[in-house]
Amino acid sequence: MPEEEIQEAQPKKKKGIMGLLMPILIPLVVSLAVSVGVVMFLGNNTQPQTKQSEQATTAAAIPIKAVVIQPGTYQTFMLKGGKEVAVIDSLSFKVGSDQCRSLIAEKNDEIMDALMLIFLSKERTEINTPAGIELLKKQIKNAVNEITGFVGEKEKQGVIDVYLYIKAVSSVQ
Structure with a gap:
């Protein structure tokens, strides 16, 4: 019987570690995906050369x-x-x-x-x-x-x- 208790205790530890990691990993993965999506959607701060030249032209007009x-x-x-x-x-x-x-x-x-x-x-x-x-x-x-x-x-x-x-x-x- 003591062997059965040890075997039952070990799977509980694995579930316990996975149970602790899952609430941390899932929000981490979701926030990383959202951050990458926002950066891809909004783009970067620099403007391509054509847009800069168009703005210079309109400023000159x-x-x-x-x-x-x-x-x-x-x-x-x-x-x-x-x-x-x-x-x-x-x-x-x-x-x-x-x-x-x-x-x-x-x-x-x-x-x-x-x-x-x-x-x-x-x-x-x-x-x-x-x-x-x-x-x-x-x-x-x-x-x-x-x-x-x-x-x-x-x-x-x-x-x-x-x-x-x-x-x-x-x-x-």
């Missing part, structure tokens, strides 16, 4: 102001027929790059010539309506982008928006 006609300096443009003029108080652009702003300053004469041609094709009734003014702004934007070379894919770095203040349209005698 902050709109910049370029002024062609300073506020308060009235510039007149003859309208179609030569009997009326538009008095422009100010004309400025929101541009997508410093390069475009500097090209606008360099090519001011060409831009003023293009503006003259655009206004010469307009009648008073065309620039007295909101739709007419929007069309005028679009034509100015396209002309300046062509002059500065910001067309096609580079258009986002060129003129983004046109700010035009027409003071008056007057008859010339």
Whole structure:
């Protein structure tokens, strides 16, 4: 009988050791698997080169102001027929790059010539309506982008928006 008691006691010890290890091993394995899963799911802290360059590009795309006609300096443009003029108080652009702003300053004469041609094709009734003014702004934007070379894919770095203040349209005698 004492032998039977020894044999029964030994399996109890094995169950006791396994019983102690199992509550420790199971949470350890589960927490290790969850940690690996979280790291794989969230990824690492470093960004690939393409994402960094995209962020640099978007940071460079902050709109910049370029002024062609300073506020308060009235510039007149003859309208179609030569009997009326538009008095422009100010004309400025929101541009997508410093390069475009500097090209606008360099090519001011060409831009003023293009503006003259655009206004010469307009009648008073065309620039007295909101739709007419929007069309005028679009034509100015396209002309300046062509002059500065910001067309096609580079258009986002060129003129983004046109700010035009027409003071008056007057008859010339």
